[in-house]
Amino acid sequence: MEPLDRLVTQELSMKIRPVWDEPREDNEAEEDASQALAVFITREELESGAWTMAAGTEVPAAIVGAVRELAARGRFSGRLGETEALPTLGLMPGYQALLLCGLGEAARAEGTDAWRDAGVYAARAALGQGLERLAAPLPRAGRAAVRELVYALAEGLWLGCYRMPSFAASRGTRPPALKEVALLCGRATADERAGLQRSLEAAYAMALATHYARDLTNLPGNYLVPETLAREAQTLAARYGLECTVLDEHGIREQGMGGLAAVGGGSANPPRMIAIRYRGTEEENADVIGLVGKGITFDTGGISLKKPEGMEEMISDMGGAAVLLGLIHVLGRLRPQVHAVIVIPAAENMPSGSAFKPGDVISVMNGQTVEILNTDAEGRVVLADGVLYAKALGATRLIDVATLTGAVLVSFADVATGAVSNDEPFLQELLSYARQAGEKVWPFPNYPEYHDMLKSRVADIKNAASRDRWAGSITAGLFIGFFAGDAPWVHLDTGGTAWLWNERGTEPQGGTGAMVRTLGHYLCGSPAAEGDI
Known part of the structure; x- marks a missing residue:
C-alpha cells in the first residue's frame, strides 16, 4: 500500500x-x-x-x-x-x-x-x-x-x-x-502589500485544506482503514507541532466507548479513536471548541446491509474526518487564537459474526445505553462516543460534521448541508461564517416532538426513530445532541454535499471537502480581514 x-x-x-x-x-x-x-x-x-x-x-x-x-x-x-x-x-x-x-x-x-x-x-x-x-x-x-x-x-x-487522484498505472503521465x-x-504601499500577502497566505491555507480533504475522501477503502487514518492524523499533527492521541481497540474498550467498539467490532480492521489538541492562546480559561468528525472509512451498513448499487460511494463516509484533518492545515498555518480539540471516531462498519446487531443494547462512554434498531445508523453511534470524549478533553462547545444521513438528500438534494443545534445564537454565528465562505447550510428545527421519536422502552435512547423515514436527518442529529447535553452544539450533516457523482458548478466530482471553509472561517474569523489572525 x-x-x-x-x-x-x-x-x-x-x-x-x-x-x-x-x-x-x-x-x-x-x-x-x-x-x-x-x-x-x-x-x-x-x-x-x-x-x-x-x-x-x-x-x-x-x-x-x-x-x-x-x-x-x-x-x-x-x-x-x-x-x-x-x-x-x-x-x-x-x-x-x-x-x-x-x-x-x-x-x-x-x-x-x-x-x-x-x-x-x-x-x-x-x-x-x-x-x-x-x-x-x-x-x-x-x-x-x-x-x-x-x-x-x-x-x-x-x-x-x-x-x-488517479490510481491508473499511467498516472505518472499527467x-x-x-x-x-x-x-x-x-x-501599493508597504502596508497594502503586506495585507495582500496575508490574504494570499490565508487563501492558500484554506484551499490546501480543501484539496487535502477531497483527496482523503476519494481514497478507496482498501487504501484507508481506521489504522491508516490514525497514522495520517499523527503525521499531520507532528508536522505542525500539535499533540495527537490515538486509542486502539483495547484503549477504546477501557474508556467505555461501547458505541465505537460495537460499530468497529464486525471488521478485521479494528477501530481507532483519534484526538488532536490545538492551543492557540495563552488564556487558560478560554472556550475550547470541540470538533468531532465521523470517520467511517467504509460503510456496508453492517447487518442492516445496504443495497449494492452505489455502495462504492461509501468510501466517502469518513468525509467529516477528512474535513477536520484538513483543518489541521488551517490551524497550523494561520495559527488563530483559539483552543480546539479535534476528535475522530474511526471504524469500518462490516457484517460478520462479530458485528453488532439490530436489537442489541450497548453502553457508551458516559454509561448511558443505546438500543440498536438499525446497524446502518452507525455514524451517530460512534459520534456519541466522539462528543463525550471531546467533552472529557475539555470542550465547552461542540460542532460535529458527518456524512450522517441519506435523508438529508430528500430535503436538500446534494446542494446544501443540513444543520441541527441546541443553541440558536451559536447556530446563527456558524451560518454567518458559512455565508462568508460561500458554502450553503440550512437549519432543521429542534422541537420536543422530534426528541420523543428517539425514546426507547429498553434503553436511554434508540439509534433510529420507529418510522425512520420521517424526519430522518433531524432525529439523527438530535441523537448526537442527546450526548452533547447542555454544551452549546451544532451538527452539520454533509450526507448530500461531501460527495458528488458528477461535477456541478464549482464543485468537483467525488469528494468536495464541504464544510472545510465554513469551519476554517469560524476558527479564524474572516481570514482576509485586518486583524482577525
Whole structure:
C-alpha cells in the first residue's frame, strides 16, 4: 500500500505571485512571462466596453472588436461561469491568449462569491487550454474590500486546479497543470502589500485544506482503514507541532466507548479513536471548541446491509474526518487564537459474526445505553462516543460534521448541508461564517416532538426513530445532541454535499471537502480581514 503522502495533497503545486509596478532587473522579465491574460468581466462592463479598463493593460482595437463579435454571436455574455479564450496573434506582447472570464451582474461582483467562483472557472479553463502560466489584474474595489476579493479570487483559482487522484498505472503521465498565476497589483504601499500577502497566505491555507480533504475522501477503502487514518492524523499533527492521541481497540474498550467498539467490532480492521489538541492562546480559561468528525472509512451498513448499487460511494463516509484533518492545515498555518480539540471516531462498519446487531443494547462512554434498531445508523453511534470524549478533553462547545444521513438528500438534494443545534445564537454565528465562505447550510428545527421519536422502552435512547423515514436527518442529529447535553452544539450533516457523482458548478466530482471553509472561517474569523489572525 502506497504511503498516503503520495496520494493526498500536502502542498499546492500552483503558485500565485503578486507583481508590483516597480523597476525590475532584466533577468526578471522572463520569469514574469505568462501565456495568457485572464480578464474578469461583468455583464455591464462587457456591454459598455469598460472591460478594457479592467484588463490592467491596453487591449488592441482588433481584439476589442473580436470580443464584441463573440458577444454579438452569444458566445460570451459575461455570465458567471462563462469563459472564452482568444488568441492575441502577437498583438499583446507577452500573452499568447486573452482569457475572458464572466463575473455576472455588477452588483453580485461586488461580493466575494462571484470572484471565488470566477477563479474556479478561470483555472479550469486554463487547464483545458493547456496553459501553465496565467496573469490576472487585481480585482477592482476600494482599498477596504480589495483584500477580501483577492482572497476569494486566489482561493477560487487554487480550488479550480483540483484533480481527483488517479490510481491508473499511467498516472505518472499527467496532462500539463497550471503552475503559476501572476497577480498584477500595480502600485501599493508597504502596508497594502503586506495585507495582500496575508490574504494570499490565508487563501492558500484554506484551499490546501480543501484539496487535502477531497483527496482523503476519494481514497478507496482498501487504501484507508481506521489504522491508516490514525497514522495520517499523527503525521499531520507532528508536522505542525500539535499533540495527537490515538486509542486502539483495547484503549477504546477501557474508556467505555461501547458505541465505537460495537460499530468497529464486525471488521478485521479494528477501530481507532483519534484526538488532536490545538492551543492557540495563552488564556487558560478560554472556550475550547470541540470538533468531532465521523470517520467511517467504509460503510456496508453492517447487518442492516445496504443495497449494492452505489455502495462504492461509501468510501466517502469518513468525509467529516477528512474535513477536520484538513483543518489541521488551517490551524497550523494561520495559527488563530483559539483552543480546539479535534476528535475522530474511526471504524469500518462490516457484517460478520462479530458485528453488532439490530436489537442489541450497548453502553457508551458516559454509561448511558443505546438500543440498536438499525446497524446502518452507525455514524451517530460512534459520534456519541466522539462528543463525550471531546467533552472529557475539555470542550465547552461542540460542532460535529458527518456524512450522517441519506435523508438529508430528500430535503436538500446534494446542494446544501443540513444543520441541527441546541443553541440558536451559536447556530446563527456558524451560518454567518458559512455565508462568508460561500458554502450553503440550512437549519432543521429542534422541537420536543422530534426528541420523543428517539425514546426507547429498553434503553436511554434508540439509534433510529420507529418510522425512520420521517424526519430522518433531524432525529439523527438530535441523537448526537442527546450526548452533547447542555454544551452549546451544532451538527452539520454533509450526507448530500461531501460527495458528488458528477461535477456541478464549482464543485468537483467525488469528494468536495464541504464544510472545510465554513469551519476554517469560524476558527479564524474572516481570514482576509485586518486583524482577525
